[in-house]
Each structure stands twice: as C-alpha cells, then as structure tokens.
Amino acid sequence: MSKSGALDLVSGVGGRIEKKEVLPAVQKYEKYHVCHGGNEEEMKANYSDMVNKYYDLVTSFYEYGWGESFHFAPRWKEESLRESIKRHEHFLALQLGLKKGQKVLDVGCGIGGPLREIARFSGAFVTGLNNNEYQISRGEELNRIRGINNSCTYVKADFMRMPFSDNTFDAIFAIEATCHAPNQVICENDLAVDSPLPWYLPLDKNHFSPSNFRVTAVGRFITRNMVKVLEFLGLAPEGSQRVQHFLENAADALVEGGRKGIFTPMYFFLARKPIL
Ligand SMILES: C[S@@+](CC[C@H](N)C(=O)[O-])C[C@H]1O[C@@H](n2cnc3c(N)ncnc32)[C@H](O)[C@@H]1O
Helix, strand or coil: CCCCHHHHHHCCCCCCHHHHHHHHHHHHHHCEEEEEEHHHHHHHHCCHHHHHHHHHHHHHHHHCCCCCCCCCCCCCCCCCCHHHHHHHHHHHHHHHHCCEEEEEEEEECCCHHHHHHHHHCCEEEEEECCHHHHHHHHHHHHHHHHHCCEEEEEEECCCCCCCCCCCCCCCCCCCHHHHHCCCCCCCCCEEHHHHCEECCCHCHHHCCCCCHHHCCHHHHHHHHHHHHHHHHCCCCCCHHHHHHHHHHHHHHHHHHHHHHCCCCCCCCCCCCCCCC
C-alpha cells in the first residue's frame, strides 16, 4: 500500500542507513556543501555518496509530500498537482513515440512513479536505472502492489557507467535526474515558460491548496511538529528533524529561484541516436 502516513514517513527516514547512523549521515551530507565548509571538488569527487545519502534521507519525505513521482510538471489552472504530473509523463511517452513491446530505459528512476505510469500508458517494457538501493527496493514493492512487475524492472547502477550494451533499448528518458551528474548536460527547451501555473506553486508556503495540503505552510507546520514529537518519542530516528529542515530550506530556495527566473526543473530535451 502507498506509504503516505506519518509513521511511514518517519520510519522511512534514512532509507537503507541504520537508524542510529541517520544523524551522522545528515551531518556528512551537510558538510559536502559550501555553506557547511565543503568544496565543489570534493562534492564532484564524491557525487555518488552525496546523492545516495540525500535520497536515503529524503525519499520518505518526498513520497509523503509529493507522491510516487519525484518531478515537477507544467500545470493548467484546473489541474491538480497529481494530474499535471501524470499528463507530463504521458507527454514524454508520446514524444518518444512509445509502443507496446518496446524496451525503454528510465535514467535515474526514483521509486518508479513515472516508469509505472509510462509502462501502463504505452504498453512498453520500462527498466528503471537507479543508484539508490532503498529507492529500488521501494520501487519493486510498489510494482508488486500495483501488479505491474511484468512490464517494469530495475537495475542498480550509476548512470555515469551504464551497464548496458549498445542497442539494448528503443528509447531512453530521464526526468530531473541528470542534474546529479558531475558533468554538465546540455538542454534545449524550458517547458516552464508556457505553463499557466508556475511549477514551484505547490512548494510556495504562501499558496494554500487543499489538494496539496502537506506542502503548504500549515501542512509543513504540522509535519515539522509531528516529526519533532516522533523523534522525541524515539519512533523517528535522530536526525529526522534536520532532514525536514533542509527540505524546507530547499523548497523555499526553489520557489525563490523559480520566481527570479534563475532556476527551472522543466528543461526538456529529445535526442535521436544517429542512424549508422
Ligand atoms: C529527483 S529524483 C527523480 C526520480 C524520477 N525520475 C522521478 O521523476 O520520480 C533523481 C533520481 O536520480 C537518481 N540518481 C542520481 N544520480 C544517479 C546516478 N549517478 N546514477 C543513477 N541514478 C542516479 C536518484 O537516486 C533519484 O532516483
């Protein structure tokens, strides 16, 4: 079943990290950042450890607050966040011209929200590539729950060293994952420009939305205090509040970046392999 309850949230903090190791992991993760004394070279050299720690720590918060797909989407005024996310996934499947029986790779697949939707929508067989063990185990559990194990699978590997031979897949997509690559990625088109509602609206604490209550100011206040109490009672690992805190900071920074037009998560690019 979907892990959307408070206890699911706090019991999932840390992913595959031992509960007593959560706080040291938070401290190590924070230290990678310049504002906590880290430097860019160290971050690049240790990108795999940094990104894995991050997703071990935040995955249950993402699932609790956002759902099974961990990405933004262009959104119409009458649309809910969930609907806009699904529509964006259908858009990607249509852009790739996916057909029943094709083999598709989702690079940096999270817990598989997009790949399940795209497999169902297109009939294609989708493999999710992910370097995070906890997300893969959660993705496998959700595939089983949704009864979709026959059309999706996962491979644990670093997308900087893909373990596939040439021509394994008919199409490949990546949603908000290659931003974690230590090398620069060239992008083509910002879908956020034409979105009637700004992509960062669900994260804006000044915007109230009953359908997206958990990420509003009141929702965050409730989550913050709930995590505090559950950590105090020992039901959530020590460090859980710190994870909630850096996610709130990230949400505020994303909203500010979106407002100033200096950041977008909505860059879309489509590539075709040259015919040899
Ligand atoms: C923001 S999440 C997006 C997940 C998914 N595309 C979605 O939209 O639900 C980024 C994902 O990229 C994965 N990732 C980051 N760096 C990776 C790497 N070097 N190799 C494989 N996966 C990676 C993370 O583990 C995470 O699942």
